Amino acid sequence: MRTQDGFIIIVLFWLLFSIISAMPFWLNDSLGFSFADAMFEGVSGITTTGATVVESVSELPAQLNFIGGLGVIVLAVAVLPLLGIGGMKLYQSEMPGPFREERLTPRLADTAKSLWLVYTALGVSCSLAYWMAGLPIFDAICHGLSTVSLGGFSTHSESLGFYQNHAAELVGGAFSLLSGLNFTLWYMALIKRTLKPFKNNAELRFFLAVVTVAVLITAWQIWHAGMYDVTDSFIHAFFLTSSMITDNSLATAGYASWPSHTIIFLLIASFFGGCVGSTCGGIKALRFLVLFRQSRHEVHQLAHPRAILSVRVGNSVVSDRVLRSVWSFFFLYVSMTVLLVWLLNMMGYDLLTSFATVAACINNMGLGFGETASTFGTLNDTAKYLMCAAMLMGRLEIYPLLILCSRFFWRS
Numbered sequence: 001m002r003t004q005d006g007f008i009i010i011v012l013f014w015l016l017f018s019i020i021s022a023m024p025f026w027l028n029d030s031l032g033f034s035f036a037d038a039m040f041e042g043v044s045g046i047t048t049t050g051a052t053v054v055e056s057v058s059e060l061p062a063q064l065n066f067i068g069g070l071g072v073i074v075l076a077v078a079v080l081p082l083l084g085i086g087g088m089k090l091y092q093s094e095m096p097g098p099f100r101e102e103r104l105t106p107r108l109a110d111t112a113k114s115l116w117l118v119y120t121a122l123g124v125s126c127s128l129a130y131w132m133a134g135l136p137i138f139d140a141i142c143h144g145l146s147t148v149s150l151g152g153f154s155t156h157s158e159s160l161g162f163y164q165n166h167a168a169e170l171v172g173g174a175f176s177l178l179s180g181l182n183f184t185l186w187y188m189a190l191i192k193r194t195l196k197p198f199k200n201n202a203e204l205r206f207f208l209a210v211v212t213v214a215v216l217i218t219a220w221q222i223w224h225a226g227m228y229d230v231t232d233s234f235i236h237a238f239f240l241t242s243s244m245i246t247d248n249s250l251a252t253a254g255y256a257s258w259p260s261h262t263i264i265f266l267l268i269a270s271f272f273g274g275c276v277g278s279t280c281g282g283i284k285a286l287r288f289l290v291l292f293r294q295s296r297h298e299v300h301q302l303a304h305p306r307a308i309l310s311v312r313v314g315n316s317v318v319s320d321r322v323l324r325s326v327w328s329f330f331f332l333y334v335s336m337t338v339l340l341v342w343l344l345n346m347m348g349y350d351l352l353t354s355f356a357t358v359a360a361c362i363n364n365m366g367l368g369f370g371e372t373a374s375t376f377g378t379l380n381d382t383a384k385y386l387m388c389a390a391m392l393m394g395r396l397e398i399y400p401l402l403i404l405c406s407r408f409f410w411r412s
Contacts, residue, residue: 034381055157118187164253244367247366283330356372361387
């Protein structure tokens with residue numbers, strides 16, 4: 001199988017499973033979904049975005065987040081090893097991040113099975129934690145699957161805020177962060193029975209530092225606004241910040257009434273995302289770490305022009321090829337975001353609604369603001385299809401879709 005074949009299959013599989021996911025919504029007459037509504041709901045679920053066009057989700061039968069969490073293709077490779085060596089191309093195209101060639105085991109099928117084993121174990125642990133925090137067993141399972149997939153679908157329109165339960169919010173925030181870690185670190189830690197993989201990972205330290213700063217800023221802002229006391233401010237800030245920065249989209253009650261500058265801050269934070277190799281969306285912490293190290297490198301190089309310096313992440317030297325890839329991805333991601341915001345604004349939506357909606361979809365984060373704070377059903381059909389494309393671009397990290405639009409790609 002050629003590299004071109006891998007990219008084609010990746011895109012076709014995601015389009016196919018998005019349509020399959022939409023069919024139950026469209027064919028169920030009692031829901032009254034248009035095809036645009038069904039596609040939006042299906043794509044949102046399978047890409048673990050968590051945005052919904054439904055105002056009341058309590059009676060809606062759907063659990064798509066967990067399947068989409070680690071990638072339908074990785075699951076297919078795990079259960080269909082007949083793909084053989086060609087599956088490596090699929091795996092490299094599916095797994096996010098600049099370091100796609102890393103494998104846990106020599107055989108791809110074993111690697112995919114190992115990732116799913118860790119993923120399932122984390123889902124079970126999260127469900128048990130929710131149950132111990134006081135959620136009914138059914139709700140605990142649903143929210144456990146949704147949290148670990150960083151998908152954000154809930155059994156209630158008020159999301160996790162429905163329960164008014166501080167323990168549940170602490171569980172949601174903690175497992176959002178745990179699910180935002182590189183799953184290869186989980187696997188190595190479990191196999192070697194040591195925490196060294198976590199201690200020695202530069203991306204993880206950077207990710208936790210950024211999350212800590214974001215939580216403290218958010219807690220201070222809502223406390224300063226007089227919305228909660230110190231304890232409640234920290235718990236709500238920890239939960240919602242962890243949820244939005246890892247693009248989970250589980251929400252606390254009344255988040256839309258928070259100061260607008262706080263919500264905008266969290267929407268911007270959603271572009272950061274979690275670690276490479278996790279179920280999160282966004283640009284990913286590793287890319288921001290590489291950009292930071294590269295920027296610092298340029299400052300040092302200007303100060304000492306004759307010095308021979310290199311960009312390092314941990315003990316590894318970042319190659320020029322990876323640097324170019326990170327910078328080009330960052331440029332494309334920002335450019336596509338600006339374009340989508342502009343298109344929504346041209347359709348008549350105000351700038352805040354446009355930005356929040358695009359941030360929710362392209363980052364696979366799912367929490368809107370403005371007109372889409374309670375439901376994305378307020379969007380017209382054209383905007384829904386556009387946001388479906390944004391969700392797929394965010395899930396596939398833009399390149400596979402753009403590559404298929406390239407004439408150079410089809411020449412050989």
